[in-house]
Amino acid sequence: MLMSGAKMLLECLVREGVDCFFGYPGGVTLPFYDALYDHPIRHVLVRHEENACFAAEGYARATGKVGVCCATSGPGATNLITGLVDSMMDSIPIVALTGQVSTKLIGSDAFQEADTFGITRSCTKHNYLVKKLEDLPQVVHEAFYIAASGRPGPVLVDVPKDVFQGQSHYQPVTAIHLPGYKVYTEGHTGQIRRAAQLIGESQRPMVYAGGGIIAAGASGELRALVELVDAPAVTTLMGLGALSATHPNFVSMPGMHVSYAANMGMTHCDLIIALGVRFDDRVTGRLAAFAPHAKVIHVDIDPAEIGKNRAADVPIVGDVKRVLGKLNKLLEDALPVDQAKRAAARKAWWAQLRKWQAEHPLVPVTSDSEIKPQHLMMEIDRLSGGKAIVTSDVGQHQMWAAQFIRFTEPRQWINSGGLGSMGFGLPSAIGAQFARPDKLVFSIVGDGGFQMSIPELATVASYGLPIKIVVMNNGYLGMVRQWQELFYNNRLSAVELDCFPDAEKLAGAYGFKGRTIDKPWELTPALEEAVRDPGPYLLNVKVSPHECVYPMVPAGGAINEMVLGPPQPVAVPK
Amino acid sequence: MLQVISLLVENKPGALMRVTGVLSARGYNIESLTVARTLDPGLSRMTIAVDVDAALRQQVIKQMNKLVNVLQAVDLTEERAVLRELVLVKVRAVQGTRTAVLKEAEIFGARVVDSSPEGFALEATGDLEKLDEFIDVMRSYGEVECTRSGVVAVALEPKKLRLQPPVPTKAAANSEEKDGVLNG
Ligand SMILES: Cc1ncc(C[n+]2csc(CCOP(=O)(O)OP(=O)(O)O)c2C)c(N)n1
Ligand SMILES: [Mg+2]
Numbered sequence: 079m080l081m082s083g084a085k086m087l088l089e090c091l092v093r094e095g096v097d098c099f100f101g102y103p104g105g106v107t108l109p110f111y112d113a114l115y116d117h118p119i120r121h122v123l124v125r126h127e128e129n130a131c132f133a134a135e136g137y138a139r140a141t142g143k144v145g146v147c148c149a150t151s152g153p154g155a156t157n158l159i160t161g162l163v164d165s166m167m168d169s170i171p172i173v174a175l176t177g178q179v180s181t182k183l184i185g186s187d188a189f190q191e192a193d194t195f196g197i198t199r200s201c202t203k204h205n206y207l208v209k210k211l212e213d214l215p216q217v218v219h220e221a222f223y224i225a226a227s228g229r230p231g232p233v234l235v236d237v238p239k240d241v242f243q244g245q246s247h248y249q250p251v252t253a254i255h256l257p258g259y260k261v262y263t264e265g266h267t268g269q270i271r272r273a274a275q276l277i278g279e280s281q282r283p284m285v286y287a288g289g290g291i292i293a294a295g296a297s298g299e300l301r302a303l304v305e306l307v308d309a310p311a312v313t314t315l316m317g318l319g320a321l322s323a324t325h326p327n328f329v330s331m332p333g334m335h336v337s338y339a340a341n342m343g344m345t346h347c348d349l350i351i352a353l354g355v356r357f358d359d360r361v362t363g364r365l366a367a368f369a370p371h372a373k374v375i376h377v378d379i380d381p382a383e384i385g386k387n388r389a390a391d392v393p394i395v396g397d398v399k400r401v402l403g404k405l406n407k408l409l410e411d412a413l414p415v416d417q418a419k420r421a422a423a424r425k426a427w428w429a430q431l432r433k434w435q436a437e438h439p440l441v442p443v444t445s446d447s448e449i450k451p452q453h454l455m456m457e458i459d460r461l462s463g464g465k466a467i468v469t470s471d472v473g474q475h476q477m478w479a480a481q482f483i484r485f486t487e488p489r490q491w492i493n494s495g496g497l498g499s500m501g502f503g504l505p506s507a508i509g510a511q512f513a514r515p516d517k518l519v520f521s522i523v524g525d526g527g528f529q530m531s532i533p534e535l536a537t538v539a540s541y542g543l544p545i546k547i548v549v550m551n552n553g554y555l556g557m558v559r560q561w562q563e564l565f566y567n568n569r570l571s572a573v574e575l576d577c578f579p580d581a582e583k584l585a586g587a588y589g590f591k592g593r594t595i596d597k598p599w600e601l602t603p604a605l606e607e608a609v610r611d612p613g614p615y616l617l618n619v620k621v622s623p624h625e626c627v628y629p630m631v632p633a634g635g636a637i638n639e640m641v642l643g644p645p646q647p648v649a650v651p652k
Numbered sequence: 653m654l655q656v657i658s659l660l661v662e663n664k665p666g667a668l669m670r671v672t673g674v675l676s677a678r679g680y681n682i683e684s685l686t687v688a689r690t691l692d693p694g695l696s697r698m699t700i701a702v703d704v705d706a707a708l709r710q711q712v713i714k715q716m717n718k719l720v721n722v723l724q725a726v727d728l729t730e731e732r733a734v735l736r737e738l739v740l741v742k743v744r745a746v747q748g749t750r751t752a753v754l755k756e757a758e759i760f761g762a763r764v765v766d767s768s769p770e771g772f773a774l775e776a777t778g779d780l781e782k783l784d785e786f787i788d789v790m791r792s793y794g795e796v797e798c799t800r801s802g803v804v805a806v807a808l809e810p811k812k813l814r815l816q817p818p819v820p821t822k823a824a825a826n827s828e829e830k831d832g833v834l835n836g
Contacts, residue, residue, distance in 0.1 A: 093823035195666060200673055204720045207665070219821045224720060252824035257815040258662060258723040382714035 081248040083211045083241045084113035089248065090218035091119060096146050098512050100124050100133040104150020105190060106177035109242035122512060125533035127154050129505035131161020131174060136509025138170050139492045140467060144225050145509060148175040152190030160499055162201040162232045167496025168316060169293060171230035173221050180240040181209055194236045203231030211244040215251045223254050228261040229380040230293055262379065265396030265404065273375045273392045274408035278416055280349035282427045283309040289316030290354015290378060290398050292488040299402035300353065306409045308424045310431050312340045314355055316495040319485035324464065329431065333361040334631045335477045338438035338640060343431055344369050345638040352376045354398045357387035367636035377401050438642055440481050448622040449598050451475065451550055455482035457605055458520055466518040467492065467510050471503030471527030473557040475550035477627045479522050501530030504547060508534060511543045518609065525551040525575050538614045539588040546608045549618045551578060560626045581618035592616035654683055655709050656735060658805050659698040659716060660723040663689055667721040671698060674715045680704055684802030699805045724813055732808040738777045738801040741787060744794040745771040753793050760786045
């Protein structure tokens with residue numbers, strides 16, 4: 079069948095099961111948007127290409143499916159960069175489609191030409207420039223395969239205008255052959271056996287689970303492991319929801335801002351069972367002092383993660399779902415005497431952990447006169463009841479949300495973990511709401527980050543997305559203010575955010591409801607009203623401006639050297 | 653000590669940039685790089701000599717092996733391997749020194765590839781140290797101009813090449829589920 083490149087691309091998207099994607103048109107993508115005009119696939123027009131990528135991430139993070147975004151050449155493509163790096167850091171499957179100037183013009187500094195292929199090399203898992211129409215279907219299917227398989231990530235396909243316009247016979251692609259693209263799934267049987275043995279010998283094990291569990295859909299296996307071993311479990315910022323926060327073995331998140339018990343547990347355990355994690359510096363603190371008594375079992379699908387930051391005693395390269403399936407089987411088959419030994423050893427370890435938890439629990443601070451950030455998050459947690467999708471921006475509000483909102487399932491918590499991109503919260507909520515129209519979606523944003531994505535209020539209004547945007551408004555770039563307060567003698571430099579717009583008027587200008595509150599007794603009714611409202615809602619919550627996130631591990635500190643609350647030491651970090 | 657990496661790479665646009673990107677992203681300086689196609693014209697063999705901390709060498713190899721276009725990356729630094737480089741040296745040699753220059757060239761197994769009244773162009777191959785010495789010797793006769801090829805290497809131990817077999821596309825896999833045959 080003779081077909082244009084533009085139609086062919088849409089045909090490939092349909093074959094990949096894409097029902098909706100996010101984009102912004104331009105000169106060189108005109109033929110593509112023309113083909114889209116009477117095509118059933120849904121295109122969501124965002125208001126900035128960066129947000130097209132963030133929305134695609136929200137979609138992907140909420141479903142596990144590949145998120146798709148689209149931009150024109152030159153400025154359209156360069157606007158995608160932050161989103162590409164963001165999805166690279168958090169291993170999110172994205173296919174980004176960009177238009178390029180016609181093949182004859184490439185390299186001539188043509189209008190809106192940019193070397194997208196070159197620019198995006200280092201911020202994608204792989205990328206393509208399609209110079210011949212005949213290659214297009216093969217490339218698109220490869221892109222989806224690479225994005226979703228192994229360790230997921232973003233793949234960019236750059237399509238010149240004349241490739242969109244050309245006509246060619248369309249031949250469906252049935253197979254992908256990438257001889258150099260190695261995906262290791264099974265895990266080494268011998269190593270899995272060694273892992274079972276180490277677990278059997280361990281007195282004080284700790285399960286350290288991350289985003290890899292969610293990517294692999296291995297929550298069931300994780301839970302089974304945790305219960306079989308009766309080990310305390312921490313999940314990283316990317317792994318929240320991988321094990322339900324209501325599970326009795328769940329301790330919390332380890333690292334810079336979360337709990338005393340988690341960090342003490344990591345410091346004193348004799349075995350770390352690391353699953354789909356990368357020993358990020360925000361988790362380990364000073365690496366040399368991290369978990370000094372622990373042996374490490376490290377399971378990851380990416381061989382380059384194993385031994386990167388912390389040497390593994392038992393390295394296992396594989397799909398964590400399959401590896402845990404096998405490991406659990408071995409643990410189940412262990413002799414009853416060994417199981418009994420395991421249970422006895424665990425008693426003392428749990429007593430110790432419960433003691434740490436009781437000594438310094440996360441404090442749900444409240445006040446009679448002002449709304450405390452923690453109070454806000456506790457209320458959102460109550461209203462969600464472990465069911466809502468919560469997207470977050472980056473800053474203090476993100477840490478408090480992670481501390482106080484309990485996620486019971488994977489894909490409920492959506493945030494920019496590795497890159498920490500401000501402006502992520504609102505557009506990712508748009509993608510999540512499109513992916514899960516049945517779900518209540520909260521977008522928790524700071525007064526800073528919200529203003530980076532304000533243009534997307536139009537997208538929210540245009541598609542009538544019932545997202546509950548909650549601005550935790552502390553009047554500051556709060557996380558930066560916190561560091562200036564604690565480590566730079568409270569010399570607050572360029573962190574004050576005045577002139578925040580009137581929320582009621584702002585939302586009203588887009589045709590939906592908004593409100594500002596600042597009294598603690600207004601909080602519950604205002605949140606309830608927002609949730610009850612069938613449409614979008616902008617709730618601006620003025621919280622106490624000077625609150626800091628605790629506990630905190632200062633930069634360069636070991637994770638057991640936490641600052642638990644004010645007053646704080648004053649020192650300039652290295 | 654320089655790390656010597658040997659790669660088998662798909663001969664595709666951008667492949668070279670991806671490989672060197674692993675090094676440049678970490679701020680490593682490449683000492684030499686050679687690339688040329690193999691018996692299979694779809695593949696290239698690349699040899700890189702680069703100054704990498706011993707502790708990070710394995711990480712660099714892993715990162716390179718992750719690249720879609722890289723079939724294999726191996727570290728030859730401490731392996732049994734032959735390393736060779738070629739150098740072209742132009743040396744000034746007039747009346748008095750010509751015989752001496754030729755004698756030295758012979759000692760190093762260099763060949764004369766051009767000769768003129770002003771001097772010679774010589775070609776030599778060898779390991780890196782030998783070529784350094786050769787160049788030093790030639791410099792003692794006067795001004796030289798030289799171009800080195802960069803090191804090429806071949807591993808002496810056989811390397812198992814693990815390649816990914818083809819997989820069906822999603823649509824093909826779905827229709828296979830439906831009607832039990834792989835269409836097309
Ligand atoms: C794009 C971007 N620019 C700058 C930063 C650095 N940064 C991290 S947190 C933060 C403050 C965020 O302020 P706000 O959105 O008000 O959230 P808060 O910390 O007050 O909750 C800044 C500026 C960032 N993470 N991302
Ligand atoms: Mg703020």
